[in-house]
Amino acid sequence: MEITFEHVTHSYDANSPIANLGLDDVSLKIDDKKFTAIVGQTGSGKSTLVRHINALLKPTSGKLTVGDRIITSETNNKNLKPLRKKVGMVFQFPESQLFEETVEKDIMFGPMNFGFSESEAKDAAHEMIELVGLSKDYLQKSPFDLSGGQMRRVAIAGVLASNPETIILDEPTAGLDPVGRHEIMDLFKNLQSKGRTIILITHNMDDVANYADEMAVMSQGKLVASGLPSDVFNNQELLENDLLTLPQSAQFAQSLAQKYFQFDKLPITIDELSAEIKQQVNGD
Amino acid sequence: MNKLIMGRYLPGDSLIYQLDPRGKFLLTFYFVGIVFLANNVASYVFLMAFVLFAVYLSKINFGFFIKGLRPIFWLILFTVLLQLFFTPSTHPIWHWGFLTLSKEGMVIASYIFVRFVLIIFISTLLTLTTTPIEISDSIESILKPLKKVNFPVTQVALMLSIALRFVPLLVDETTKIMDAQRARGVDFGEGGLIKRIKSFVPILIPLFVSSFSIAYDLAIAMESRGYKDGEGRSKYRVLKWSRRDNITVLVMLAVTIILLFIRSY
Numbered sequence: 399m400e401i402t403f404e405h406v407t408h409s410y411d412a413n414s415p416i417a418n419l420g421l422d423d424v425s426l427k428i429d430d431k432k433f434t435a436i437v438g439q440t441g442s443g444k445s446t447l448v449r450h451i452n453a454l455l456k457p458t459s460g461k462l463t464v465g466d467r468i469i470t471s472e473t474n475n476k477n478l479k480p481l482r483k484k485v486g487m488v489f490q491f492p493e494s495q496l497f498e499e500t501v502e503k504d505i506m507f508g509p510m511n512f513g514f515s516e517s518e519a520k521d522a523a524h525e526m527i528e529l530v531g532l533s534k535d536y537l538q539k540s541p542f543d544l545s546g547g548q549m550r551r552v553a554i555a556g557v558l559a560s561n562p563e564t565i566i567l568d569e570p571t572a573g574l575d576p577v578g579r580h581e582i583m584d585l586f587k588n589l590q591s592k593g594r595t596i597i598l599i600t601h602n603m604d605d606v607a608n609y610a611d612e613m614a615v616m617s618q619g620k621l622v623a624s625g626l627p628s629d630v631f632n633n634q635e636l637l638e639n640d641l642l643t644l645p646q647s648a649q650f651a652q653s654l655a656q657k658y659f660q661f662d663k664l665p666i667t668i669d670e671l672s673a674e675i676k677q678q679v680n681g682d
Numbered sequence: 683m684n685k686l687i688m689g690r691y692l693p694g695d696s697l698i699y700q701l702d703p704r705g706k707f708l709l710t711f712y713f714v715g716i717v718f719l720a721n722n723v724a725s726y727v728f729l730m731a732f733v734l735f736a737v738y739l740s741k742i743n744f745g746f747f748i749k750g751l752r753p754i755f756w757l758i759l760f761t762v763l764l765q766l767f768f769t770p771s772t773h774p775i776w777h778w779g780f781l782t783l784s785k786e787g788m789v790i791a792s793y794i795f796v797r798f799v800l801i802i803f804i805s806t807l808l809t810l811t812t813t814p815i816e817i818s819d820s821i822e823s824i825l826k827p828l829k830k831v832n833f834p835v836t837q838v839a840l841m842l843s844i845a846l847r848f849v850p851l852l853v854d855e856t857t858k859i860m861d862a863q864r865a866r867g868v869d870f871g872e873g874g875l876i877k878r879i880k881s882f883v884p885i886l887i888p889l890f891v892s893s894f895s896i897a898y899d900l901a902i903a904m905e906s907r908g909y910k911d912g913e914g915r916s917k918y919r920v921l922k923w924s925r926r927d928n929i930t931v932l933v934m935l936a937v938t939i940i941l942l943f944i945r946s947y
Contacts, residue, residue, distance in 0.1 A: 455860045487865040494855075495862035497887035508886070542891065553683030556866065602697055 399465035399485060399547040399564045399595055400568050401428040401451055403677060406460035420446035422446070422619040423460070428612075433587065433596045435606040435627070438616030439644065445490070447616065448566045451597070452485040461670045465563075483512040486562030490569050492553035501527070501544075501552050512594050520560070526555035531581055547578050554582070564595040567615055583609055602603040607631070607645035607666035631666050647671040692810045696742040697926070703816035703825055703912040709934050710808040717800050725944045726796045732937055733803050740811055749830070750806035751799065756792060758798045765791040814846040814885055835909050859888045863886055 408421040421443050428434050436444045449455040450462055453469050461470040469479050489495065498504035502523050509519035527537055530551040536544070541552055554570065567586065571579040587609050590596045600606060606613055606627055614624040615636060622641055623630050636642040644652065648664040651671055655661055659678055665671040698706075720726050737747060744817075751758070770792075789847030822839035829835050860870065863884045870881055 449738055449861070454864060479869065482865055482867055485865075487860065487862075489862045489865070492862065494888050494892050495859060495866070495884075497884045508866035511869075560867070681866075 400463075401465075401529055401564070401595075401647070402431045402463045403450070404449075404461050406450060406457045406462055408422040408450065408455055409458045412514075419619045420455075421450075421457075424619075424621045426614055426624060428595070429488055431590065432611045433590050433598065433609055435598045435600055435610035435613040436616060437600060437613060439641075441581065442616040444616050445568055446619075447598060448487070448597060451564070451566060451658075452482045452487055454487075461569060462654070472519055479512065481550075483560055484563045485566065486557045486560060486564070487556050487566045488554050488568065488570050492557070493541075493549035493571070495553055495556075496541040496549060499540060499543050500538050504541050504552060504560050505537075505556045508556055510531060510668040512550045512560050514560075522561070523555070526559045527552075529558065529586065530555045549573055551582075554585075558589070561667075564597065565663045566599075569601065570598070571600075571605070579605075591632065601644040603605065603631075603643055604647075607647065615642055616679060628663065628666055632663050690809060691813045692742060694742060694744065694811065696739060696741040696809045696811075698736065698807065698916040700926065701811075702820075702921055703812050703926055704820040705930060706812055706923060707817060708803055708824065709818045709930065711717070712934060713802050713804050713937075715780045716941060717797055719938075719945060720793075720797075721786055721945050722947075724947070725941055726800075728795065728941065728944055729937075730796065733800055733807075736807060737803065740807055741899050742807075742810055746810060747806050749805050750802050752796070758795065761798070762791045762795050765794050791946055812930070814849070815843060815919070818846055818920075819917075819921060822827075823921060825863055836915065841912060846895070848893070851896065852889070855892055855896075856885065856889060859885050859892075 401426050403426040406424045407419065410420050411540050412464075424447065426447075435446065435466040435528070438444050446455060449465055450457060450469065453473060456473055457470055457471060458471055461468055464481060478524070496504050497635065498507060503519070503525055505523040506514075506516075506620065509522050510516070514522065522535060523537065527534060532548060532551055532555075534624065536548070536552070537620070541549055542547050544552065550570075556595055560567070565586065570586075571582050583605055585600070586596050589598050598605070605638075610627055610648065612625065613630050615626045615630060621635055623633055631648055633643060635640070637644065644664065645666050647668050648666050651659070651664050651674070654675070661674065665674045710739070720729055737744065756913060766787050767781045767783060769782070769784060769787035771782060771786050774782045774784045776783040818839060821842060822835060825833070825835045825838065868881050868884060871878065872881075
C-alpha cells in the first residue's frame with residue numbers, strides 16, 4: 399500500500415501547558431512494496447510517525463493517505479478494523495503483548511479479531527510458527543515458558559498471521575543475538591519479495607544499508623532527509639550534525655580513504671565495499 | 683488515561699507552588715475539615731471566595747479545576763438529586779409518590795453541591811501544584827514521630843514513593859499494550875458488556891506479567907546499588923519551612939475564626 403503523509407503535525411497533550419510536538423509538519427511518501435527504513439535519535443518521532451499509519455494516533459493537523467483510507471484529525475475511531483488488518487504492526491519488545499494460554503491461541507488472536515474462521519486462524523498459526531523459525535512443537539506451550547527470543551518470534555508470528563499488506567516494525571531486533579537478528583531481518587526481506595510493504599524503525603545502520611530500499615531520517619519531530627540509502631549516507635550535513643551514523647562498511651571506507659584509497663561515494667554494504675576495493679587495487 | 687486531572691501535577695511557578703508541601707498537605711486536609719463547619723449561605727460564599735482566591739494565586743488556568751470535577755460528576759449529581767427529592771418537609775412545593783421537592787431540599791442540595799466543589803477544588807489545587815514525590819516526602823516527615831513506637835516510617839515512605847513512581851510507568855505500559863492489542867484488531871468499547879470485559883483480558887495479563895518483572899528488576903537494581911533502609915539515610919530533597927508557610931497557617935486560622943463567627947451569626 400502506498401502511504402502518503404501531507405503536512406502531518408501531531409501534538410501530545412494538545413491544549414495543555416505541557417503540550418509537545420511529536421511530529422512537526424511531516425510530508426513523506428512511502429512507496430508500495432518497498433522496504434523503507436526510518437532512523438533517528440530516541441525521541442525524534444519515529445514511533446509517533448508510524449503509529450499514524452494504523453490510526454493508533456491521529457494527526458493534530460494535516461492528513462495522511464493509507465491505500466484508499468484518508469486519516470485526519472476528524473477520523474472516527476469506529477470502523478478502523480479493515481485498516482488495521484491491512485497494516486500489521488510489530489511493536490518494540492512485542493513479547494509484552496503475549497497473554498494467551500498457548501502459543502497457538504496467541505497467534506490466532508489477531509486473525510480471529512479480524513474475522514478469520516477458527517480453522518483459517520489455526521492454519522495461519524501453523525504456517526507462521528515455522529516461518530518465524532520455531533517448530534510446531536511450540537504451539538501447545540505457554541508463551542510464558544519460552545525464552546525472550548522465542549517470545550519475540552511468537553509475537554511477530556501473531557502479527558504476521560493476519561496476513562497484513564503493510565508491515566511496520568519498531569526495532570524488531572533490539573536485544574536479539576546476531577544470528578537471530580539476521581534470521582528475523584531475512585524473514586522480513588523475504589516477505590517484501592512476496593509483495594508486502596515493509597516499514598522498519600531501527601538504530602542499526604547496517605540493517606538499513608543491507609535491507610532497505612528507501613530511508614527517512616527524523617530529528618525532533620521533523621523529517622530531515624529521505625531517499626535512497628546510498629544517497630542519504632553520503633549527505634555530509636546529516637553526518638556532521640550527528641543526525642546519522644554510518645554503516646560499518648562506510649566507516650571502513652572512510653578510514654581507507656585516509657590512506658591510498660579514494661571513494662567518490664561511500665559504499666554502504668560489504669559487497670559494494672569489496673567490489674570497490676577490488677577495482678581500486680587492480681586498477682593500480 | 684490522560685483525562686484524569688485529579689492527582690496529576692502540572693509544572694508551574696507561583697506562590698502556591700513555593701509553599702512547603704507538608705504545610706500544603708496538612709492545610710488541605712484541615713480545610714476539607716472546616717468545610718463541614720459551614721452552615722449558612724454567607725459561610726459557603728466566604729469559603730468559596732477563599733478557594734477562588736487560592737486558585738487565583740496558583741496562576742493555573744481555571745479550566746483544570748473544572749476538569750477535576752469530571753471524574754466524580756455522577757457521584758455529585760446522584761447525591762444532589764437524592765437531597766433534592768428525598769429531604770422530608772412539611773411544606774413541599776411539589777409532590778409525586780415518594781418524591782418531594784421542597785425549599786429545604788433545594789437549600790441542602792445546593793449546600794452539598796458547593797461542599798463537593800470546595801473539596802474537589804482545594805484537593806485539585808494540592809495535587810496540581812505538588813509533585814507526588816513531594817507529597818510522599820511530606821507524609822514521611824509527618825509520620826516521623828511514629829518512629830518512637832517502632833512504626834517503619836522509612837519503609838512506608840519508600841513503598842509510597844515506589845508506588846508513585848510506578849503510576850506513570852504502568853500508565854505507559856498500559857497504553858503500549860492497548861496499542862499493541864488494538865493493532866491486532868481488539869476494539870475496546872465495542873459490543874456488549876461481556877465482550878467489553880473480555881477485551882480487557884489481553885491488557886490485564888501482560889500488564890501483570892510486566893509489572894512483576896519491573897518490580898523484580900527494580901529490587902535487583904536497588905540491592906546492587908547497596909540500598910539498605912534504616913538509620914542515617916540523608917535526604918536529596920530537603921523540605922524547608924519558611925515565613926510564607928507561617929503566614930499561610932495564620933491565614934488559615936483567620937479563615938477558621940471568621941468562619942466560626944459567620945456560622946453563629
